[in-house]
Amino acid sequence: MTEGADRHLHPATIALRFIKEAPQTLVALPAALAFSSRSGLSGALYLAAGLGVVLLAVKWLVWRRFRYGVGAAEIVIESGVLHRNRRSIPFDRIQDVDIERTFLARLFGLAKVRIETGAGGKDEGLLDSVSLAEAHRLREAVRARRAGTDPAAGAQAVEGPAAQILFAMDPPRLILFGLFNFSLVYIAGLFAILQTFDRFLPFDIYDPARWVGLVDEYLPARWTFGAIAAVLFVAAALGAIAGVLRTVARDYGFRLSLEGDRLRREQGLLTRKEAVISRRRVQLAQVSGGPVRGLFGWSGLSFQTLGAGTDRGGHQSAAPFATRSEIETVLAQVSPLRLPPPPELMRVSRRHILRSVAGTLVPALAAILALSYWLPFAPALLALLPLLAAAAALERRFHRYGLTEDLLFVSRGVWRRRLWLIPLGNVQSLSLSRGPIQRRLGLASLAIDTAGASMINAPRIVDLRGEAAEVLMGEITARRSVLRYGPSPGSVPTQDELVG
Amino acid sequence: MENLPLTPMDRGLLRLMQLRGAMAGGFLLAAAAVGEAFVERLVDLPFGLLLGAALLILLYLALLAPPRRYRAWGYGMDAEELQVRRGVWVRVHTVVPLDHVQHIDVSQGPLERAFGICSLVLHTAGTLHSQIVLPGLARATAERIRDEIRGRIREEPA
Numbered sequence: 229m230t231e232g233a234d235r236h237l238h239p240a241t242i243a244l245r246f247i248k249e250a251p252q253t254l255v256a257l258p259a260a261l262a263f264s265s266r267s268g269l270s271g272a273l274y275l276a277a278g279l280g281v282v283l284l285a286v287k288w289l290v291w292r293r294f295r296y297g298v299g300a301a302e303i304v305i306e307s308g309v310l311h312r313n314r315r316s317i318p319f320d321r322i323q324d325v326d327i328e329r330t331f332l333a334r335l336f337g338l339a340k341v342r343i344e345t346g347a348g349g350k351d352e353g354l355l356d357s358v359s360l361a362e363a364h365r366l367r368e369a370v371r372a373r374r375a376g377t378d379p380a381a382g383a384q385a386v387e388g389p390a391a392q393i394l395f396a397m398d399p400p401r402l403i404l405f406g407l408f409n410f411s412l413v414y415i416a417g418l419f420a421i422l423q424t425f426d427r428f429l430p431f432d433i434y435d436p437a438r439w440v441g442l443v444d445e446y447l448p449a450r451w452t453f454g455a456i457a458a459v460l461f462v463a464a465a466l467g468a469i470a471g472v473l474r475t476v477a478r479d480y481g482f483r484l485s486l487e488g489d490r491l492r493r494e495q496g497l498l499t500r501k502e503a504v505i506s507r508r509r510v511q512l513a514q515v516s517g518g519p520v521r522g523l524f525g526w527s528g529l530s531f532q533t534l535g536a537g538t539d540r541g542g543h544q545s546a547a548p549f550a551t552r553s554e555i556e557t558v559l560a561q562v563s564p565l566r567l568p569p570p571p572e573l574m575r576v577s578r579r580h581i582l583r584s585v586a587g588t589l590v591p592a593l594a595a596i597l598a599l600s601y602w603l604p605f606a607p608a609l610l611a612l613l614p615l616l617a618a619a620a621a622l623e624r625r626f627h628r629y630g631l632t633e634d635l636l637f638v639s640r641g642v643w644r645r646r647l648w649l650i651p652l653g654n655v656q657s658l659s660l661s662r663g664p665i666q667r668r669l670g671l672a673s674l675a676i677d678t679a680g681a682s683m684i685n686a687p688r689i690v691d692l693r694g695e696a697a698e699v700l701m702g703e704i705t706a707r708r709s710v711l712r713y714g715p716s717p718g719s720v721p722t723q724d725e726l727v728g
Numbered sequence: 729m730e731n732l733p734l735t736p737m738d739r740g741l742l743r744l745m746q747l748r749g750a751m752a753g754g755f756l757l758a759a760a761a762v763g764e765a766f767v768e769r770l771v772d773l774p775f776g777l778l779l780g781a782a783l784l785i786l787l788y789l790a791l792l793a794p795p796r797r798y799r800a801w802g803y804g805m806d807a808e809e810l811q812v813r814r815g816v817w818v819r820v821h822t823v824v825p826l827d828h829v830q831h832i833d834v835s836q837g838p839l840e841r842a843f844g845i846c847s848l849v850l851h852t853a854g855t856l857h858s859q860i861v862l863p864g865l866a867r868a869t870a871e872r873i874r875d876e877i878r879g880r881i882r883e884e885p886a
Contacts, residue, residue, distance in 0.1 A: 534853070656828050656854030660821040667819070677854035686856050698731070705823055709808050712827060 232299035233306045233314070238359045240336045242287045247332065253283055296355060298369050303343060305353060317343055317353050324490060324504040325367040329360070331498035339363040343370075344504065391492065394558050395484040395547040402479060405549035406472030408521050410464075484546055486561055491546065505544050509534045511654045511678045513565045514543065514685075515555060515647040522645060529555045531562070534679050543685065565649050568637045573628035579669045580627070580691035584620035586665050592616060629689050631703055634711055636676065638687040648687040652708040654678050658701050662694070672697035676704075732804030732811050740843035741801070741864025745794035747839065753786030803862055805873065807880070810850065812860060824860050826880035828852050834870045846870050850877070 259272065289309055296305045302316040323344040333339060339360045343353030358366070397405070480497035491505040510531045517527035529547040547558055552567070559565045592613065600606035622642055630637040636655075639647040659675045666672060674689045674697050681687075692700065760782035767778065802813045812822045829850050836846035840863075848862040848870045865873070 655825065656852040657822055657824045657857050657860065659823075659857060661815070662819045664817060675856060677852070677856040679853035679855065681855045683856065701821075701823060705809060705825065708825060712825075713808075 232302075232304040233295040233297040235295060235297055235362075237291060237294055237296075237355060238336075238338055238357060238362070239291070240338060241357050242284070242291050244332060244336055244338060244357060245287050246284055249283065250280065253279055298366070301373075303353060303366075303370070305355075315353070319370060319373040322353075322370050323506055323509075325363075325370050326504060327360075327363050327367070327502045329500040333357055334498075334500065341366055391485040391487045393483060393485045394491070394561060395482075395550060395554055397479060397482040397549065401549060402476055402482070403472055405479065405526075406475035407468055408518070408526070408549070409471035409475045410467045411471050411474070479548060482548065484558065491558075491561070493544070493546065503544065505531055505533055505546065507562050510562050510565070511680050512651065512687075513546075513559060513562070513649040515567070515649070517645045518643060519645070521549075525551055527552070527555065527645075529558060532678065532680050543682075559649070564634045564651055566635070567649070568630055568635075568647075569632065573630035573637055573639060575624060576627050576629070576689060576691045577669075577671055577693040577696070578624070579671055579693075580624045581617060581620040583665055583669055583671055583691050584623065585617050588616050588620075589613070627690065629692075629700075631700065631707070633707060636687075636704060638676070638689055640688075640690075646685075650676060650678060650687060652704060653711050655704060655708060658704060660697055660701055666691065670694045674701060732806055734802030734804045734811070734813060737798065737801050737803075737862075737864035738845050738866045738869070740840075740845035740866070742794055742798040744839060744843045744845065744864065745798055746790055747843075749789035749791075749794055750786070753782070753789040757782045757786055801864065805876070810860070810873075810877070812862060822857065822860060824850055824852060826877050828854075829877055829880070832874045832877055834867075834874055836867075840864075848873055 255276070293309050293312075294305075294307045296303065298304075299316075302318045303322070305315045305317070307313050307315075326342040326344055328340045328342065329338070330340070336357075337360060338357035340357050341355040341363045343355075355363075355366075477497045479495050481500075482495045483493070485492050485494075489507050491507060493501075493503045493505065495501055510533055512532045514530050514532065515527050516530070521527065526549055528545065528549060530543040530545045532543050547555060550558075556567060559567065596606055596609050599609070626639065626642050626645060628637075628639045634652055636650040636652060637647065638650070639645065656677045656679055659677070660672050661675070662672045670693065671691045672694050674692060676687045676689075678686070689697075689700075757779070760778040764775070764778050796816050800814055800816050800819070804811045807826075809826055810824045812824075814820055814822075830853055831851050833849040833851070834846055835849060840846055844866065845864045846867050848865055850860040850862075852858055852860065862870075862873075
């Protein structure tokens with residue numbers, strides 16, 4: 229039965245895959261053989277050529293046996309050389325069609341198409357690769373079918389092609405963003421590259437005397453303040469350049485646009501990526517920032533979505549480096565999300581500082597005691613203990629929460645500042661917990677569970693006053709059910725009315 | 729949400745906890761008995777020290793700890809939500825809005841079967857607590873709760 233599956237991937241796919249896999253197969257194996265046996269270089273070359281032909285034949289066979297097609301109600305994908313597999317993806321299950329173009333694919337004019345169904349399994353409907361025109365044709369076909377079968381999406385799909393750009397980053401913004409992505413990790417990467425080529429370098433990179441010698445050559449004074457400052461400056465400059473390069477590669481031409489009930493994100497310099505965020509599937513929004521970028525009014529916006537293709541723990545970046553008003557523009561399209569209203573958010577209990585210190589004091593004391601066994605001056609470190617309290621107080625300053633009719637706000641973090649915007653209708657469960665120290669101090673922590681939340685990035689309000697926590701939990705569930713069922717029983721709004 | 733009046737679990741859960749504690753303690757006791765035989769040759773410990781300690785732990789696990797843990801458990805349900813309380817050391821109070829429950833399991837292991845109880849497992853779309861477990865319900869109670877919740881589950885958003 230092959231009805232419907234009438235198309236092959238683009239023939240250049242064979243070349244593309246061959247190029248991708250050739251280095252490992254054609255170099256590694258013959259090279260290993262050349263070393264282990266006595267056949268030498270010519271033998272290895274013959275082997276490489278033979279392997280190349282076999283590999284090419286296999287790629288061709290796989291390509292030949294892979295077929296797909298757009299049917300009346302579904303997309304059909306047939307694959308497998310020996311074990312045949314036929315998969316149908318019904319149109320009304322398809323969320324959208326994502327298009328990704330790596331650098332190599334762009335050279336060939338190809339695009340990788342991913343059919344999103346939101347089932348969470350990856351490579352569900354992966355067409356790797358078709359021509360760009362074919363990718364757009366597929367997407368349009370899916371759109372048209374969806375508009376036909378789904379009356380709710382129909383009205384919005386009419387305005388489809390007229391996409392409205394919600395957020396974009398121009399090159400100066402991108403470079404500024406890159407400077408904030410300053411990273412020293414890449415210096416280690418640079419060393420790794422140097423190490424690989426070290427036989428071509430005139431010196432041993434791991435010989436410190438050489439480094440000092442180099443510094444000596446270029447700087448008149450030995451290990452003066454100036455020399456150290458110069459080394460630090462070079463390290464900082466390298467870190468900044470690395471940050472800018474990485475950011476430009478990832479986010480060049482970043483654009484978020486609105487198309488019907490979807491947000492479309494495009495980004496990347498060499499690898500062009502397109503992703504789609506369904507507005508109805510957004511579970512919560514997160515605004516993230518840091519102390520320095522916060523000072524200049526910059527922060528990032530991401531959405532936590534249900535199911536569909538996710539990066540970084542279920543979060544989809546929507547505007548990585550934006551002003552407050554730009555974030556408001558994007559949020560306005562995803563009701564009921566909005567930034568917290570002017571009456572500032574509330575802080576958690578003052579006793580949070582006590583609890584925090586109580587939690588860290590014992591390990592800190594133990595560490596100092598252990599150290600003073602070897603270091604006579606270790607007890608002097610006791611003078612640093614008040615810093616724990618200062619850190620806890622600072623942390624409390626940035627840990628706030630607030631509740632409106634339909635949203636819960638939670639903010640947390642001094643260095644990595646995060647603000648969660650949680651529509652009450654999306655709360656899956658609430659957990660109030662009290663540990664032994666918290667019970668002594670009359671405190672409680674409230675964890676809010678949402679769909680798609682990751683372990684480390686889930687909203688949690690730590691150390692509320694016990695009664696306040698009970699009241700807050702009660703208010704959240706009460707307002708939630710008003711949203712859901714209305715003030716009087718009978719009118720039960722659907723999820724779509726609430727979120728969409 | 730008001731704090732709903734909480735129903736304690738079936739007494740069978742207490743007996744199950746005691747049995748599990750006794751099994752863990754018994755295992756420890758056996759290990760101590762073996763240790764007693766070997767340690768004597770290496771270090772000069774007074775005879776019965778290990779065994780005595782293991783016996784105390786057994787008593788704690790089988791007799792002292794289970795009633796406290798059992799009493800910490802409780803649940804309450806109204807038309808819109810299920811509330812669960814648990815925990816001795818860290819006390820946790822969980823509220824699950826019923827319209828978001830994805831599906832419900834009633835499960836029963838061999839030991840639970842022996843005590844005539846089963847567990848009710850609520851699966852939500854959340855990821856931190858995607859399963860909310862209510863252990864130690866009488867079969868009839870578990871099935872009644874399951875059927876009530878089933879009536880509250882609504883069509884999930886696409």
